[in-house]
Amino acid sequence: MIAKRTSTTAIAVAAFLAAGITWQAAAADSGTIQGKVTIKGAAAKEIQIDMNADPKCASMHNEPVFTQRILVNDKGEIKDAFVWIKEGISKPYDPPATPVVLNQEGCIYKPRVFGIQVGQELQIKNSDSTLHNVHAMPTVNREFNLAQPVQGMVTTKKFSKAEVCLKFKCDVHPWMFAYAGVVPHPFFAVSAADGTYKIGGLPAGEYTVEIWHNKLGTQELKVKVGDGECKTADFALEAK
Numbered sequence: 001m002i003a004k005r006t007s008t009t010a011i012a013v014a015a016f017l018a019a020g021i022t023w024q025a026a027a028a029d030s031g032t033i034q035g036k037v038t039i040k041g042a043a044a045k046e047i048q049i050d051m052n053a054d055p056k057c058a059s060m061h062n063e064p065v066f067t068q069r070i071l072v073n074d075k076g077e078i079k080d081a082f083v084w085i086k087e088g089i090s091k092p093y094d095p096p097a098t099p100v101v102l103n104q105e106g107c108i109y110k111p112r113v114f115g116i117q118v119g120q121e122l123q124i125k126n127s128d129s130t131l132h133n134v135h136a137m138p139t140v141n142r143e144f145n146l147a148q149p150v151q152g153m154v155t156t157k158k159f160s161k162a163e164v165c166l167k168f169k170c171d172v173h174p175w176m177f178a179y180a181g182v183v184p185h186p187f188f189a190v191s192a193a194d195g196t197y198k199i200g201g202l203p204a205g206e207y208t209v210e211i212w213h214n215k216l217g218t219q220e221l222k223v224k225v226g227d228g229e230c231k232t233a234d235f236a237l238e239a240k
């Protein structure tokens with residue numbers, strides 16, 4: 001029985017080594033950094049939002065709506081953390097032609113946290129039949145404050161400088177917040193509901209990976225990745 005197990009292991013090792021040969025021939029810009037974002041400790045409870053200040057907002061929800069300060073599941077996995085390569089990217093990357101859309105729907109920003117490249121178009125859309133006032137509150141980019149009184153309105157903006165993260169609020173509805181990670185390259189991700197994130201297509205190199213969370217702050221990890229390699233960088237954020 002033991003001998004049989006050993007031989008299975010030997011085959012597995014041989015297969016791994018065989019895979020290692022193709023590993024060396026991996027294409028350029030094929031590194032990946034991925035991981036999971038979790039919380040250490042218990043997150044503060046979310047508070048139910050009172051939308052009665054704008055009956056139109058209230059009428060769009062049948063269920064109670066809660067604040068979304070720390071989106072965490074019962075396994076402690078965090079959604080909506082922004083992960084990006086803070087240092088180590090040397091090549092310039094043109095912004096993609098496809099715009100990012102920030103929608104206002106049911107008096108909530110969707111998405112709540114998103115990444116966008118410097119110079120990439122941001123389309124801010126009002127899907128509601130009520131007034132929203134989008135107020136971008138940057139620290140290094142240009143502030144703007146625009147009213148969107150009409151349903152279906154779209155306003156296009158761009159950001160000229162990197163900024164992680166830039167906060168948006170609505171001056172009409174005090175519960176509405178969104179956060180944009182403005183990055184000078186395409187290497188960023190937002191953690192999914194199970195806390196996972198993945199940044200692919202990386203050139204071989206040594207990187208500083210930063211995580212940003214709207215309530216739990218930032219953390220950094222140094223990660224070295226080669227062509228075709230996939231490295232794991234997990235983050236555990238202290239509860240607040």
Ligand SMILES: [Cu+2]
Nearest residue numbers: 132133170173
């Ligand atoms: Cu609003």
